[in-house]
Amino acid sequence: MQQHFVLLFAKSIPVLAGVRYLLGDFYLQPQAGISITTITAKAGGASASDTQTSFTWNTGIGYVFNNFDFGVRYQHSGLKDNDSDIIFVGIHLGYNFSLDGNGN
Template structure:
């Protein structure tokens, strides 16, 4: 445990040496998740929100940390009620090209599912690996982005996000 804490402290201190003071921000955004592949036949469009912290490194880079909640309902059957919700906990790197950027993320997702069919119901929760790749555009205080995200269960989405950016010093 001490070794892990020492490694984490070294990593944070190393990042702070290369931090760009004017390149840190927090943003909060609304998400739309479009199911991709076979899931699109039985899952509805997901809606949720995410918060993202960005810490400037180098001239054009930022390390990102994202936490969110996205909920998808079941569709296509009048006898099935319920849905799937995801809580992504992601870390990543964003690289800027003027107002455009590319971003890759890796992390975990808590996936909760619940359904009820004609009086019978079940629910469950799993912790899965998650990976995402995407890009976006910055306009004034807004961040518009699109990404492809896999949740480790074979469930994949195309995510669309609009966020409001707040510059911060940390």
């Protein structure tokens, strides 16, 4: 009996707009937009792929300390005609710097 494995690959490009509500050094950052998602399946020598555009939203919280930005985000992309959605939780670390040289 020969076994076949199916490999699934997904890639998504989100295009989002949102706002950042400042609460002292903390912030809340909701965003909404679209995701362009391509899912590819490979089994044996055959492959198939599908690209969909779907509504995407996320919400994040974060904390800024000495120009360092720490945050956590939950993101959801609902795919059309499919029982699967792309959902993830991400963390980030960033540094805020000034372009005018004055620290503003």
